[in-house]
Amino acid sequence: MRILLVEDDRQLNETLTFQLEREGFTVDSCFDGEEACYYGEQNIYDIILLDRMLPLMEGTEVLTTLRAKGIITPVIILTALGTLNDKVTGLDLGADDYLVKPFAIEELLARIRCISRRPNTLNHVDTLSVSDVIWYTNEDRLEGPSGSCTLSKRESSLMETFIRRKNQTLSRNFLLLKVWGPDSDVEEGNLDNYIHFLRRRLHGVGSTLQIKTIRGIGYCLQDIPSDNLPD
Numbered sequence: 766m767r768i769l770l771v772e773d774d775r776q777l778n779e780t781l782t783f784q785l786e787r788e789g790f791t792v793d794s795c796f797d798g799e800e801a802c803y804y805g806e807q808n809i810y811d812i813i814l815l816d817r818m819l820p821l822m823e824g825t826e827v828l829t830t831l832r833a834k835g836i837i838t839p840v841i842i843l844t845a846l847g848t849l850n851d852k853v854t855g856l857d858l859g860a861d862d863y864l865v866k867p868f869a870i871e872e873l874l875a876r877i878r879c880i881s882r883r884p885n886t887l888n889h890v891d892t893l894s895v896s897d898v899i900w901y902t903n904e905d906r907l908e909g910p911s912g913s914c915t916l917s918k919r920e921s922s923l924m925e926t927f928i929r930r931k932n933q934t935l936s937r938n939f940l941l942l943k944v945w946g947p948d949s950d951v952e953e954g955n956l957d958n959y960i961h962f963l964r965r966r967l968h969g970v971g972s973t974l975q976i977k978t979i980r981g982i983g984y985c986l987q988d989i990p991s992d993n994l995p996d
Contacts, residue, residue: 766811767943770794771801773819784870789903793946798822805831809943810838812877817844825858832859839880893928896988898972900928909970916966919944923959927976927986936983960984
């Protein structure tokens with residue numbers, strides 16, 4: 766799961782980033798409202814943690830801007846403004862939850878788990894099953910009909926992205942942003958290399974899944990048509 770953390774207090778930002786990454790999340794962080802809009806508009810995040818009092822653009826304005834552009838990523842507002850009116854305002858503007866500072870990391874993690882269990886939200890669970898494979902998220906391990914294998918962190922992130930979006934055509938730009946992040950200067954050839962690695966992984970565990978190239982767009986994880994299966 767990829768999280769965008771928007772917090773202008775650098776010490777708190779670093780602390781939360783460390784704690785979230787220790788829990789297995791991938792975290793991109795930024796420190797002001799304009800950056801938050803830029804990152805959020807990439808539409809690659811599973812959850813956004815949004816401070817309300819930010820430089821350049823207030824958190825509520827960031828939230829309004831993202832919702833107006835059709836970004837439906839769940840948002841948890843993190844703020845010291847804890848009156849009933851403040852909470853109602855944030856929720857009415859499109860926030861999914863509202864957490865008042867100071868808070869314990871355990872409560873933040875519980876709220877993230879709660880949001881991830883909602884329909885149409887990508888779940889942060891231990892295993893994902895699709896077609897004939899099982900993906901063990903905490904172990905970075907893929908299991909298929911004829912065996913299992915462990916993937917590198919980058920392979921894991923890419924594999925999980927495909928598994929969660931089976932039969933969806935994913936653009937090259939989306940995959941680069943989702944797996945490497947908005948600030949990465951990774952070359953597109955690296956994506957092709959990792960796609961090659963994942964195809965070998967799927968074949969190695971005996972899966973009937975394939976990553977199909979959608980010319981001019983990107984890639985799609987789908988089942989091999991029955992007439993293409995070996996006798």
